[in-house]
Structure formats: C-alpha cells, structure tokens
Amino acid sequence: MYRFLLSPRWLGALALTLVAAAVMVWLGNWQLDRYRGRTEINERIDAGERMAPAPLADAFRAPTGGPGTAGPAPAKDRVWTRVTATGRYDPSNTVLVRGRTVDSRVGFEVLTPLVLADGSALLVDRGWIPPAPGGATAQPSVPTPPGGDVTVNGRVHETESGAGTVDRRDGRLETRRIAVSRLARELPYPVYGGYLLLDEQTPPADAVFNAVPVGHTNNWQNFGYVVQWWLFAAMALFGYGWVARREARRAAGLDKATAPLDRAAEPTPSASA
Structure with a gap:
C-alpha cells in the first residue's frame, strides 16, 4: 500500500518535512536555552534582594x-x-x-x-x-x-x-x-x-532620588515559544503521515471519492406542495 512513498515526489516531500521539523526543533531548543538563561537571571535578582x-x-x-x-x-x-x-x-x-x-x-x-x-x-x-x-x-x-x-x-x-x-x-x-x-x-x-x-x-542619600527598579526578565515568553516550535514540528510530521495514509487508502480503494452533489438535477417542488 505504501510503495508510492518511494517515488521521487514523496521522497522529496519527506525530506522537506524532516528538514522543516528539524529546524523547528532547533528553534525550540534555542528558545529553551534562552528560557533557562533568563530564569537564572531572575533567580539572581531574587537572591540579590535577600543576600547581605x-x-x-x-x-x-x-x-x-x-x-x-x-x-x-x-x-x-x-x-x-x-x-x-x-x-x-x-x-x-x-x-x-x-x-x-x-x-x-x-x-x-x-x-x-x-x-x-x-x-x-x-x-x-x-x-x-x-x-x-x-x-x-x-x-x-x-x-x-x-x-x-x-x-x-x-x-x-x-x-x-x-x-x-x-x-x-x-x-x-x-x-x-x-x-x-x-x-x-x-x-x-x-x-x-x-x-x-x-x-x-x-550617610543616607537625598530623598529626591527614586530607586531605579530592577525588572525581571519575561522568561515565560521564551517557554511559550519552546512549546510553539515543538508543536509545529510535531504537526509537520503528523501532517505528512496523515496525507500519506489518505493516499494509501485511496490507492487501495478503501476511500472512494464522493461524487459532487448536482442540485440542478434535483426535482423542483411544485407550487402546490
């Protein structure tokens, strides 16, 4: 049923899908590194508030x-x-x-x-x-x-x-x-x-000064990008498998194409009905 996958067209589609999925996984890993780095910064900021x-x-x-x-x-x-x-x-x-x-x-x-x-x-x-x-x-x-x-x-x-x-x-x-x-x-x-x-x-600083706030980094945004890229990679692989399975079932005659409905051929209801 799946011999068609060895045809040049399907092999090319597989290679493109694998490359796209690999790039998406790499992007997810890159965002994961940024998430870890920003999390470490936030932990140092919090520790700095408590330390002598x-x-x-x-x-x-x-x-x-x-x-x-x-x-x-x-x-x-x-x-x-x-x-x-x-x-x-x-x-x-x-x-x-x-x-x-x-x-x-x-x-x-x-x-x-x-x-x-x-x-x-x-x-x-x-x-x-x-x-x-x-x-x-x-x-x-x-x-x-x-x-x-x-x-x-x-x-x-x-x-x-x-x-x-x-x-x-x-x-x-x-x-x-x-x-x-x-x-x-x-x-x-x-x-x-x-x-x-x-x-x-x-001696104390002048009261006119406002302390410059120390803002935490938005590490959860990077974590969201991790999930996003990994989901895209999974969807690309799933999409290839779903299309291949549909093609195999069609070639085996398990899924027959449904003829389009010709509404022009339907009888017109009479005015008295």
Missing part, C-alpha cells in the same frame, strides 16, 4: 589600566548580586543619563563616580530624578552627594549595549546609554567595568 552585601572584589576585578580606561566586566554569575564599597563621591564628574523611565515618567538617572582608596572609581547610579520644568530633556538640579567617606550598598549591573555618545551640556556629562567603557574616556581615573544600582548608602 558582599565585598566589591567578589563581583569585580579591579581596573589595572590608567586614567580613562575601564576594567573587566563583572562575571555573569555576579550580575544583580549585592556588593558594598566605601569611597568618596566625585560630583564634578557626575553623569546624567537622559530619557530614562520610572513609573511611566521620563527623567534622568544620575551616575556619580565613587573614588576608592586605590584611586580607581566605581560608577554608582544614585537613582532617578525628574527633569526640570521645560521638557523631558531639561537638565534637573542634582543634589550634591555627601562629602567625605561614603559606604554604598547596591546591585551589580553590567554595562549597557550600544556605545552611544557622551556630551558635555552646561558643564555636565550627559549620555543616553550607560556604556562604561565610553564613559571612562571622559573620567580622570580608571573605572570598574560595570556599575552599581544604589540600594542604600551611609
């Missing part, structure tokens, strides 16, 4: 270059963990990051270098503040950080993708993306290869 701050050296290798250079990026398994560091803020090199949204409002995140005892600096995202009256890009009035030694606790954040530009506007550094290596070129000391989202500091 670790020393800065647990997450970062200190920069070894000269002024204007950035050190190595934090290890992937240390991103979103909490660390602590002590140093002195350098308000003269504060960076305003424009176009940042918190609670559906557009404003600025404020990065201020924390200069450590060895002369290197860690960029600390002190929080979000609204723009000055006049529009979303109007530079805000930034509170001066505490003088003297400051101890900060916060979440490790890796540098953002996209180099962007760093400009000086009204004497302040301003950018759209927190690209640490690009920002480091504008600073007079070596800089750690990531930055810190501030949770708390001693």
Whole structure:
C-alpha cells in the first residue's frame, strides 16, 4: 500500500518535512536555552534582594589600566548580586543619563563616580530624578552627594549595549546609554567595568532620588515559544503521515471519492406542495 512513498515526489516531500521539523526543533531548543538563561537571571535578582552585601572584589576585578580606561566586566554569575564599597563621591564628574523611565515618567538617572582608596572609581547610579520644568530633556538640579567617606550598598549591573555618545551640556556629562567603557574616556581615573544600582548608602542619600527598579526578565515568553516550535514540528510530521495514509487508502480503494452533489438535477417542488 505504501510503495508510492518511494517515488521521487514523496521522497522529496519527506525530506522537506524532516528538514522543516528539524529546524523547528532547533528553534525550540534555542528558545529553551534562552528560557533557562533568563530564569537564572531572575533567580539572581531574587537572591540579590535577600543576600547581605558582599565585598566589591567578589563581583569585580579591579581596573589595572590608567586614567580613562575601564576594567573587566563583572562575571555573569555576579550580575544583580549585592556588593558594598566605601569611597568618596566625585560630583564634578557626575553623569546624567537622559530619557530614562520610572513609573511611566521620563527623567534622568544620575551616575556619580565613587573614588576608592586605590584611586580607581566605581560608577554608582544614585537613582532617578525628574527633569526640570521645560521638557523631558531639561537638565534637573542634582543634589550634591555627601562629602567625605561614603559606604554604598547596591546591585551589580553590567554595562549597557550600544556605545552611544557622551556630551558635555552646561558643564555636565550627559549620555543616553550607560556604556562604561565610553564613559571612562571622559573620567580622570580608571573605572570598574560595570556599575552599581544604589540600594542604600551611609550617610543616607537625598530623598529626591527614586530607586531605579530592577525588572525581571519575561522568561515565560521564551517557554511559550519552546512549546510553539515543538508543536509545529510535531504537526509537520503528523501532517505528512496523515496525507500519506489518505493516499494509501485511496490507492487501495478503501476511500472512494464522493461524487459532487448536482442540485440542478434535483426535482423542483411544485407550487402546490
């Protein structure tokens, strides 16, 4: 009954079906890897909320270059963990990051270098503040950080993708993306290869700052894509088998084609009926 499957047409259809199913399974596996990776990130975010701050050296290798250079990026398994560091803020090199949204409002995140005892600096995202009256890009009035030694606790954040530009506007550094290596070129000391989202500091931070929220990744979307691609693969194989079986039954005379209904040949009911 199934000898027709060895014909060139059906062998070609089988090869195409197998290739399509294999590609769909591969896409499902790729999305599964992304689901696992995003799940791991979410677990680190949750763990970071509960953990006691670790020393800065647990997450970062200190920069070894000269002024204007950035050190190595934090290890992937240390991103979103909490660390602590002590140093002195350098308000003269504060960076305003424009176009940042918190609670559906557009404003600025404020990065201020924390200069450590060895002369290197860690960029600390002190929080979000609204723009000055006049529009979303109007530079805000930034509170001066505490003088003297400051101890900060916060979440490790890796540098953002996209180099962007760093400009000086009204004497302040301003950018759209927190690209640490690009920002480091504008600073007079070596800089750690990531930055810190501030949770708390001693002395306390100014109340005008809003904490930058840490959002979880949408890992369940990737899991949905896994199920979708694997179902498509199963449907492709099932569809080939169903068509082949229908063809075999038709060739064996088990399924006879039904003649189309000719309604024109049906008797017309009389008007008196």
